[in-house]
Amino acid sequence: MARWTHEQIQDVVQEVYEYVLQEGLDPLETVFEIVDYETMNELAAYGGFPKRYPHWSFGMEYEYIRQSYRYGLHRIYEMVVNNDPAYAYLLESNTLVDQKMVIAHVFAHSDFFKNNTWFSKTNRKMIDTMANHEATIQTYIERYGPEEVESFLDICLSLEDLIDFHSLFIPRKSRQKPEEVQPRPTPVKLKVPRPYLDPYINPPEFIEAQKQQHEKKRQTPPPFPIAPEKDVLLFLIEHAPLENWQKVILSIIRDESYYFAPQRATKIMNEGWATFWHSRIMTRYLLKDPEVIEYADKHSGVLAAPPHRLNPYKLGYELWKDIEERWNKGRFGPEWEACDDMRVKAQWDRKLGLGLQKIFEVRRFANDLTFIDQFLTEEFCARHKLFVYQYNRETGYYEIKDRDYQKVKQQLLLQLTNFGKPIIYVQDGNYKNRGELYLKHKHEGVDLDIPYAKETLKNIYALWKRPVHLETVIQNRRRVLTYDGGSHLEVQMA
Amino acid sequence: MALQIERDYQRFREIVKGKIRENLRKYMSHGEILVPRGRGVVSIPLPRIEIPHFRFDTRKMGGVGQGEGDIGTPIGVGEVEGGAAAGDQPGEHLLEVELTFEELVQMLAEELELPRIVPKGKEDIYVEKERYTGIARTGPESLRHFKRTYKEALKRQLIAGLYDFENPVVVPIREDRRYRSWKVRLVPIAKAVILYMMDVSGSMGPEQKEIVRLESFWIDLWIRHHYKRTETCYIVHDAAAKEVDRETFFRLREGGGTRISSAYKLGWEIIQERFPPDEWNIYVFQFSDGDNWDGGDTETCIKLLREHYLPNVNLFCYGQVKSAYGSGDFIYHLERHLGRAENLILSRINSKEEIYDSIKAFLGKGK
Numbered sequence: 001m002a003r004w005t006h007e008q009i010q011d012v013v014q015e016v017y018e019y020v021l022q023e024g025l026d027p028l029e030t031v032f033e034i035v036d037y038e039t040m041n042e043l044a045a046y047g048g049f050p051k052r053y054p055h056w057s058f059g060m061e062y063e064y065i066r067q068s069y070r071y072g073l074h075r076i077y078e079m080v081v082n083n084d085p086a087y088a089y090l091l092e093s094n095t096l097v098d099q100k101m102v103i104a105h106v107f108a109h110s111d112f113f114k115n116n117t118w119f120s121k122t123n124r125k126m127i128d129t130m131a132n133h134e135a136t137i138q139t140y141i142e143r144y145g146p147e148e149v150e151s152f153l154d155i156c157l158s159l160e161d162l163i164d165f166h167s168l169f170i171p172r173k174s175r176q177k178p179e180e181v182q183p184r185p186t187p188v189k190l191k192v193p194r195p196y197l198d199p200y201i202n203p204p205e206f207i208e209a210q211k212q213q214h215e216k217k218r219q220t221p222p223p224f225p226i227a228p229e230k231d232v233l234l235f236l237i238e239h240a241p242l243e244n245w246q247k248v249i250l251s252i253i254r255d256e257s258y259y260f261a262p263q264r265a266t267k268i269m270n271e272g273w274a275t276f277w278h279s280r281i282m283t284r285y286l287l288k289d290p291e292v293i294e295y296a297d298k299h300s301g302v303l304a305a306p307p308h309r310l311n312p313y314k315l316g317y318e319l320w321k322d323i324e325e326r327w328n329k330g331r332f333g334p335e336w337e338a339c340d341d342m343r344v345k346a347q348w349d350r351k352l353g354l355g356l357q358k359i360f361e362v363r364r365f366a367n368d369l370t371f372i373d374q375f376l377t378e379e380f381c382a383r384h385k386l387f388v389y390q391y392n393r394e395t396g397y398y399e400i401k402d403r404d405y406q407k408v409k410q411q412l413l414l415q416l417t418n419f420g421k422p423i424i425y426v427q428d429g430n431y432k433n434r435g436e437l438y439l440k441h442k443h444e445g446v447d448l449d450i451p452y453a454k455e456t457l458k459n460i461y462a463l464w465k466r467p468v469h470l471e472t473v474i475q476n477r478r479r480v481l482t483y484d485g486g487s488h489l490e491v492q493m494a
Numbered sequence: 495m496a497l498q499i500e501r502d503y504q505r506f507r508e509i510v511k512g513k514i515r516e517n518l519r520k521y522m523s524h525g526e527i528l529v530p531r532g533r534g535v536v537s538i539p540l541p542r543i544e545i546p547h548f549r550f551d552t553r554k555m556g557g558v559g560q561g562e563g564d565i566g567t568p569i570g571v572g573e574v575e576g577g578a579a580a581g582d583q584p585g586e587h588l589l590e591v592e593l594t595f596e597e598l599v600q601m602l603a604e605e606l607e608l609p610r611i612v613p614k615g616k617e618d619i620y621v622e623k624e625r626y627t628g629i630a631r632t633g634p635e636s637l638r639h640f641k642r643t644y645k646e647a648l649k650r651q652l653i654a655g656l657y658d659f660e661n662p663v664v665v666p667i668r669e670d671r672r673y674r675s676w677k678v679r680l681v682p683i684a685k686a687v688i689l690y691m692m693d694v695s696g697s698m699g700p701e702q703k704e705i706v707r708l709e710s711f712w713i714d715l716w717i718r719h720h721y722k723r724t725e726t727c728y729i730v731h732d733a734a735a736k737e738v739d740r741e742t743f744f745r746l747r748e749g750g751g752t753r754i755s756s757a758y759k760l761g762w763e764i765i766q767e768r769f770p771p772d773e774w775n776i777y778v779f780q781f782s783d784g785d786n787w788d789g790g791d792t793e794t795c796i797k798l799l800r801e802h803y804l805p806n807v808n809l810f811c812y813g814q815v816k817s818a819y820g821s822g823d824f825i826y827h828l829e830r831h832l833g834r835a836e837n838l839i840l841s842r843i844n845s846k847e848e849i850y851d852s853i854k855a856f857l858g859k860g861k
Contacts, residue, residue: 042499045499045502046499051498054498054501054502054505055502055505056502056505056506056508056509057502057506057545058499058502059499059501059502059503059504059505059506059507060506060542060543060589062499062502062503062506063503063506063589063591064542064589067589067590150505154545157545158545158546158547159547160547161547161548162548305560305561309559310557310558310559310560314560315560384560385560385561385562386558386559386560387558387559387560387561387563388556388557388558389556389557389558389559389569389570390556391552391553391554391556392568393553395568397568397569397570398556398557398568398569398570399565399566399567399568399569400559400563400564400565400566400567400569401556401565402565403565408558411556411557411558412558414555415555415557415558420550421547421548421549421550422548422549422550424548441548446550446551446554446555447550447551447554448548448549448550448551449549449550449551449552450551452546452547452548452549453548455546456546456547456548458546459546
């Protein structure tokens, strides 16, 4: 039985909302629903949406969530969907203290969705859109059969990461192909004051050379795409020989991928932000004396940090607190940086009180990558005992490798760049003038998982229907992996 | 809230079962993969079924963690079963897929193309079965039928004009109480006994016994599926035979010679005494390395088989497990003298990998 009534929850929502506004948060309108744990697990499997297109991978996700719930590894207290209005689900079995904490947490997420720049281009009617996607794919299933659609979805999902997160913010002119036929340019001549000087100022050999150059240029086709294209999905939608329904499905996958991208790009910040605010609102306003111990227990559960897993809630929360403190006390700027007396530093307090202002500013413009890059300090690393771990081939264990601040930061940034996924470009869509697809992996220090790459190439081939190449680096050597529809090839580059 | 996770979940289960079926041969030769969990359920650890992506080599990627420890302190195991499927994080756990015995049997049947067993007709044997179908006015409180009780109370209150529509409260009294009750029905049953015999003389090592243990798991599963009631019986022998429990059966190791006939004799005694062939479907599975005492014992065995076993049992299966010792002659003698008997099945099991084929041979006749 619930230990609270729905009226009580409504009251808490109202109350928290007032504190939230008072503290300067600015959430989307947020609708709360209370659900049992089975519904919560189902919703979680669908990424929070009541309707998604049919695919077995959601069923698998559900099984994972259910099992980890059953083994007590994991419990979902709440979930918020970035939509306008935002939808928040609260778990029925939460205690009243849980609900208070979670409601504050939810409002902070909702604020983050509304105000962080990286979310500014997201579809705020995504719940409807997802339902439309479901309906569309359902009609294709009826028309083309479930196996056909499922195996096509398998292929699309295999490529869903191949988008360009930044492209939403780059205004582009039309993506039309360049004109095939260009007017023949006339050779450039220097201005001649007297006609008789012309053969001297513009020697005929020079004019002839220019003409030849133009002619040669005209005969070699322009590169395709004009510049390397990071939105591989869009490139495939526009140029792969697909049927119309296949293009629609691929576009659906791409849309959803773009929708989820900001959440992946701000996971640490967003979870930290919500934790920071639930902590602040609970301890300042909501907590009654008898609830303190239970709250402390739950809050520390949120921040639990097993050594081998970086808890984004914990890291984000601690960083926000650190920023707030530093800007309150004036622990930034050249003077602070220059100071190397630890005693002075420990006492440092300029009483600037800029903490809240600063975190609101950071909340608007940063994503995880810039957040870590700007605010993860050496002191912070030491205080929270961060380390880099690495797989040790000899022992078969992951082991602590380094506690150096620069290394930790570098590793984190590596993991956060492009959501920790390799960056792949379309380099040439008409490779060797044979309609083959040439992709290039921008290698940044870590090799690709080759068996996975080969399987993925197969899937790209299934769309492109011509040989597909991927240039990458394997153990410091440039290689090209090729799949030609029958077999894989690996060639070392000169 | 109506969600369609059931649809996607069922599809996922189908895919998983396909994976398990693909690997059934592997599961059959590595028993430890199947973990019995509760009644009639096994759980199979399965690496996450993955849609391939471009991703980094996790071994080379490394990561950031937090906490105490010197450089070199291990924080998590790198290998997971199957090797290829190391997850994003060290120590990511595998998906455990639960299958009921029923589903497992289904797969076994499909994969090995096993025909259904048709029990010998024993329609005249009945068993009393209790089913909770009735309602009674008396009974233990634990069986009280709430809905019916309240229905009675409502009826009574309506009839007596006590029901207040403004304040609809129904209070049952003693006479309103209703209880679930059972009826006894006679249900025809088919009974089966599985008789396992194993040579435990010195030449049968742990590896041979492991093969027997795995085979018996699948044999039990299959036969139990077809009968309402199944008994098992375990006989071990070296030069002499004795009946033991299941535990002992797989653990025991004796020295001494081998006299297979001793087990046959004891087995026949047990059948006559406890499992008369006109009431029971009888399955005998004998395992040995085929090295019998050659003082004429094999002849005795053949005689026992021909006169007693083969006319009376559904199946007599002999599995000859390869061992480093012994001639392995026994199977030749059986083949030569009894080879054409319809309910005698002989199988050579040279390694764990051959368990699959051996089971297929044993159970493939639908007896």
